[in-house]
Amino acid sequence: MSDPSIETVGMDSLIVRLFDNIDEENMPWMLAADRALREAFGEALIDLVPSYTTLLVHYDIQRLDLQAARARVSEALKGLTPATSGEGQRHVIPVWYDVSVGPELERIAERLGGSQEDVIARHCARDYSVFALGFAPGYAFMGRLDDELATPRLKTPRQKVAAGSVAIAERQTAVYPTLSPGGWNIVGRTPVALFGRDREGYSLFRPGDKVRFEAISREAFIEQGGDPTPLAERGDIPTEAQT
């Protein structure tokens, strides 16, 4: 970890910057900082938003002024030790990979110069780290993707991406928790619910978790409660010149 910086970003918010670049190796430090900051701020914390390299601390200005808030951050970071690996949860997410629910399987296979099965095998071949949550409730940015699968975002985002859609953009992968617009390449769909107001902690994924995808059949997908309705809209695929 480089020397952390504490930056003022608003009347009641600080950014704690631990790293400059996205890296899986950051995660144990980020998790440790998350825990230490929550502890140091206690009830004076309104929200803490970790991202790849930073944590946004939104504190209660009725309890703390800027100086006191900065002091709490410094206190939290003093003697920080990285969280032990394997602390996050491991998830195996079943996915029905099929062009009807994952139209960009074709595009990615073409780029790879292989078959759709090759794409599926590569997507399922490694554990992904959850780097950050954002964009929508329970939407987890995961990486790093196999270099050969890295694909630019769609030129024009879809208006509607079905809940459970498994997606790829550049060297990251994600699952859309709910029906939403989206510009990522869709390759399949999971029957697993990722976000629920009745679920403990609401979100299935947390930063630092490890996720592996597992290919399942259409039958298994439906059996597990999946909705096989095809993605109606075709993705607007950019030509290589545009990306």
Next chain:
Amino acid sequence: MKGLIVERGGPLALIQDGGRFGVRHLGVTQGGAADWVSLGWANWLLGNAPQAPGVEITVGGLTLYAETSVTLALTGADLGATLDDEPLAPGRRFTIAAGQRLAFESPRTGLRDYLAFPGGLDAAPVLGSVASTVRESLGGLDGQGRALTEGDCLTWVGGTSGSERTLPSRVGTLPGDGERVTLALVGGAQIAGFSGTSVFEAFNTPWQVDQRADRMGVRLTGPELRYLGEGMVSEGIPLGAVQVPADGQPIVLLNDRQTIGGYPRLGALTPLACARLAQCQPGTEVWLTPVAVGQAREAHLRQLACWG
């Protein structure tokens, strides 16, 4: 229970409170009243907690029919409100009798009205708040975040409305006649990454509020701001963040903003400035003015102290 029946929902009438907190790390947006100052005053008029649930009416179009008599409070914009066709100016308590209609037409000044109810509107909190976020399907009457629509029935927690209260003068978020709209901005760490000319222009030229404005963000148009720094990794976004995409035209991010993002930022408007911006119609001229964190905090605490 008898209540107020929605006869016409209009473009966007939402149940809002102070916002949804403690879940932003899961990607859940803050939500809450865009002009939280007006909601605070509406609740104060009835003796409620400042951010008790009420209705945020954006640009009008709402009609409510009273099944029972109740004392309400209305603050914010002038949306041409009428009580049984009699004009009803915002900034006061009023009683609606059973069988009367409260209607909102279209904006004359400002954009958003706030309607407060005795003890606060009755709705079940979702993830700790009743704030309606349409995009996330959270909050509101049905818990699914949708806007008020024909047939909805608004009920309230009840309790005393306290004694008659009158709004102090000059407390609103709407500018007076001919008054310049100045928006206080706390400079952020990336401000040094903008060109010197851009930093000068940011604070010394008027900005126009664009048509592209909603509860997520408000685009400002004016001189092109140039960011010279390197590309950023996505990071958490505070309320009021002034982000500058590649076209150089800033976007002020409000209550329903995305939780993380990667555009460089000049800094963030104070929450008080966000409330004022939320009342600016497209085409309004606004000025950004730098403020120190300590000063901004004091002004904010003074506002909260008004409500006891």
